[in-house]
Amino acid sequence: MAPALLDVTDLACRRGGRQVFDRLSFVLGAGELLALTGRNGSGKTTLLRALALLVRPDAGTIRWHGAEIRAEPETWRGRLAWLGHLEGLKGDLSVRENLLVAERLRGAPPAEDRLDGALTAFDLAGLAARPVRILSAGQRRRVALARVVLSQAPLWLLDEPLNALDVPAQAAFRSALQNHLAAGGLAIAATHADLGLPAARALELGVAPSSTSPPGGGEGHETHEP
Amino acid sequence: MTGFIALVARDLRLVWRRPGDVAVVLAFFVVATVLFPLGIGPESNLLARIAAGVLWCAALFASLLSLDRLFAADYEDGTLDLLLLAPWPLELAALAKCLAHWIVTGLPLAVLAPFLGIAFGLDRPSLWALAATLFVGTPTLSLIGGLAAALTLGARRSGALLALLALPLCVPTLIFGAGAIETLAAGESFTTHLAILGALALVALATTPWAMAAALRQAGE
Amino acid sequence: MVDLHFLANPARFRRFSQRVLPSLSFATVLAFCVGLYFALVQSPPDYQQGETVRIMFVHVPSAWLSMAGYGLLAVLGAALLVWRHPLAALMARAAAPVGACFALVCLLTGSLWGRPMWGTYWVWDARLTSMLLLFFLYLGHIALSRAYDDPDRGDRAAAILALIGAINLPIIKFSVDWWNTLHQPASVARLGGPSIHPAILLPLLWMAGSFLLLFILLVLVRTETEIDRRRLENTDQIADQNA
Numbered sequence: 001m002a003p004a005l006l007d008v009t010d011l012a013c014r015r016g017g018r019q020v021f022d023r024l025s026f027v028l029g030a031g032e033l034l035a036l037t038g039r040n041g042s043g044k045t046t047l048l049r050a051l052a053l054l055v056r057p058d059a060g061t062i063r064w065h066g067a068e069i070r071a072e073p074e075t076w077r078g079r080l081a082w083l084g085h086l087e088g089l090k091g092d093l094s095v096r097e098n099l100l101v102a103e104r105l106r107g108a109p110p111a112e113d114r115l116d117g118a119l120t121a122f123d124l125a126g127l128a129a130r131p132v133r134i135l136s137a138g139q140r141r142r143v144a145l146a147r148v149v150l151s152q153a154p155l156w157l158l159d160e161p162l163n164a165l166d167v168p169a170q171a172a173f174r175s176a177l178q179n180h181l182a183a184g185g186l187a188i189a190a191t192h193a194d195l196g197l198p199a200a201r202a203l204e205l206g207v208a209p210s211s212t213s214p215p216g217g218g219e220g221h222e223t224h225e226p
Numbered sequence: 227m228t229g230f231i232a233l234v235a236r237d238l239r240l241v242w243r244r245p246g247d248v249a250v251v252l253a254f255f256v257v258a259t260v261l262f263p264l265g266i267g268p269e270s271n272l273l274a275r276i277a278a279g280v281l282w283c284a285a286l287f288a289s290l291l292s293l294d295r296l297f298a299a300d301y302e303d304g305t306l307d308l309l310l311l312a313p314w315p316l317e318l319a320a321l322a323k324c325l326a327h328w329i330v331t332g333l334p335l336a337v338l339a340p341f342l343g344i345a346f347g348l349d350r351p352s353l354w355a356l357a358a359t360l361f362v363g364t365p366t367l368s369l370i371g372g373l374a375a376a377l378t379l380g381a382r383r384s385g386a387l388l389a390l391l392a393l394p395l396c397v398p399t400l401i402f403g404a405g406a407i408e409t410l411a412a413g414e415s416f417t418t419h420l421a422i423l424g425a426l427a428l429v430a431l432a433t434t435p436w437a438m439a440a441a442l443r444q445a446g447e
Numbered sequence: 448m449v450d451l452h453f454l455a456n457p458a459r460f461r462r463f464s465q466r467v468l469p470s471l472s473f474a475t476v477l478a479f480c481v482g483l484y485f486a487l488v489q490s491p492p493d494y495q496q497g498e499t500v501r502i503m504f505v506h507v508p509s510a511w512l513s514m515a516g517y518g519l520l521a522v523l524g525a526a527l528l529v530w531r532h533p534l535a536a537l538m539a540r541a542a543a544p545v546g547a548c549f550a551l552v553c554l555l556t557g558s559l560w561g562r563p564m565w566g567t568y569w570v571w572d573a574r575l576t577s578m579l580l581l582f583f584l585y586l587g588h589i590a591l592s593r594a595y596d597d598p599d600r601g602d603r604a605a606a607i608l609a610l611i612g613a614i615n616l617p618i619i620k621f622s623v624d625w626w627n628t629l630h631q632p633a634s635v636a637r638l639g640g641p642s643i644h645p646a647i648l649l650p651l652l653w654m655a656g657s658f659l660l661l662f663i664l665l666v667l668v669r670t671e672t673e674i675d676r677r678r679l680e681n682t683d684q685i686a687d688q689n690a
Contacts, residue, residue, distance in 0.1 A: 078313035086304025104232035381594035398622035
């Protein structure tokens with residue numbers, strides 16, 4: 001097993017008076033993928049947002065290479081690539097312009113060949129000059145995935161990455177994800193669907209409460225798939 | 227720095243693709259200004275007397291019009307999350323948004339207002355004073371308005387609430403901006419007023435980016 | 448299971464205020480009785496304004512307290528943002544309408560007081576106009592804190608607004624003063640000592656003290672209500688989840 005790069009210990013989050021998850025712990029090493037599973041509202045998005053420091057957890061630590069990430073939030077943000085429910089694209093800009101802007105906003109304008117490579121990987125070369133607002137939902141999702149790939153960030157945080165993707169696009173995503181992991185990257189993906197990568201570890205959120213456990217509490221149960 | 231410039235450039239490019247958004251704000255400025263002679267009467271001495279105040283107030287209202295979309299558009303398409311996740315200070319990102327807003331709103335207003343001032347019978351020096359005070363004063367309006375927009379992001383009745391929050395805070399700028407032109411009409415120099423407007427802009431620059439960033443982080447939670 | 452995280456400090460506060468409230472109420476009533484005697488009976492009428500000067504005993508303390516109230520909102524805002532103190536949010540929610548009412552009372556009494564002097568109910572002089580703007584800042588704070596479905600979001604947004612508003616208040620006052628100098632200059636808190644006749648100063652300070660006690664009393668009572676309301680909302684939410 002790869003040495004742990006990301007070490008989450010006893011993470012807890014309350015949202016709107018409700019304990020979303022509590023005492024959540026896991027470790028993730030280079031080249032590993034963590035799949036977050038659980039019902040709607042079990043806290044998958046909240047966990048992703050907490051890891052991205054968008055949401056402030058109430059307890060627990062998140063460590064990268066042993067150092068608490070909250071000590072240097074800006075550096076941490078530079079290590080992330082984020083894919084949320086919303087694509088994060090401007091409708092009036094073209095596909096190419098959106099990708100360029102996204103990279104410039106990360107302070108790192110990409111070389112042309114890398115940009116073309118990302119477009120090709122998701123079969124967007126023909127759509128590169130089109131404004132995003134005319135694209136279908138699946139096409140927009142592909143642009144967002146291209147943005148993630150382009151960022152070359154070590155940690156990918158993905159919320160329902162397979163949403164709206166057709167079969168070829170799912171294959172493209174899987175291939176891109178495998179390349180990322182093979183290069184030593186990490187990924188955490190919240191998903192309803194099977195990611196189709198057998199090496200994934202799974203973390204299930206929002207276990208149903210028994211008659212004795214406190215209401216609204218969610219704890220993580222980690223399972224390793226062979 | 228790359229990120230700051232990229233953000234300003236992006237917002238300017240977006241406005242360039244939809245120039246109607248800016249045109250509407252400027253049209254509102256003209257219409258609102260024209261209402262005053264219609265409501266008060268076209269007596270030229272009176273109009274020259276109230277011109278500074280009317281034009282400044284109309285500029286203030288016109289600036290507010292486009293503000294509730296300042297962050298809301300980014301919030302709705304998910305790009306606000308990307309700004310929150312950018313590896314450079316959020317305060318600078320908020321500043322970049324306000325700068326872009328000023329370039330497409332405050333700056334055109336400062337250019338347009340003197341032409342309306344002619345219709346109110348202001349003399350040449352007063353017209354220059356009007357342009358100068360608006361040029362120095364409208365950045366403050368963009369910053370305070372940006373703060374109000376960030377505070378009301380996702381709130382109910384955000385448009386009216388934004389105005390309620392922003393307008394009292396804009397009063398000092400309004401007083402010195404309009405007052406400068408009246409001082410000039412009384413035969414004195416208005417450089418003190420201009421200097422105070424500049425100082426107000428600096429105070430806004432020093433305080434609002436921090437507050438905007440704090441408010442935007444709340445919206446991200 | 449009860450919401451322990453939320454109850455930590457507010458419960459202690461509630462116990463404290465329950466203990467303090469009876470004696471505080473008694474002290475307030477007593478202070479007002481004495482103060483009103485001084486103000487209405489013992490202090491002399493003004494040689495110019497006659498008996499109407501007595502409105503000052505309500506108008507001036509209201510002004511002071513409305514300004515102090517906004518300062519309180521700013522301090523509570525800082526406490527909320529920096530230390531995430533849950534009580535700060537609730538107390539700010541409680542105090543804002545109280546401060547706003549004092550501002551309104553100041554405006555109304557100022558208007559009534561001015562009527563015999565100015566011949567009209569409103570004059571755009573510096574201090575009344577500044578007070579009017581302070582009233583608007585209060586309204587903004589109240590509206591913003593209640594504009595969100597999530598009360599925490601509203602509390603934190605209002606906290607930021609209170610801090611920015613507090614920084615702006617001296618600027619607003621300075622600019623309105625410049626804009627108009629009709630009102631008589633501030634005659635009590637001046638560096639050379641108060642220029643008000645001692646016969647009026649003492650009752651004025653006493654009345655200010657009485658109003659301060661009233662302010663504290665109202666804020667404590669309202670904070671208790673806010674604690675209860677928040678507790679009720681949390682219980683409702685837990686009940687909904689269990690259903």
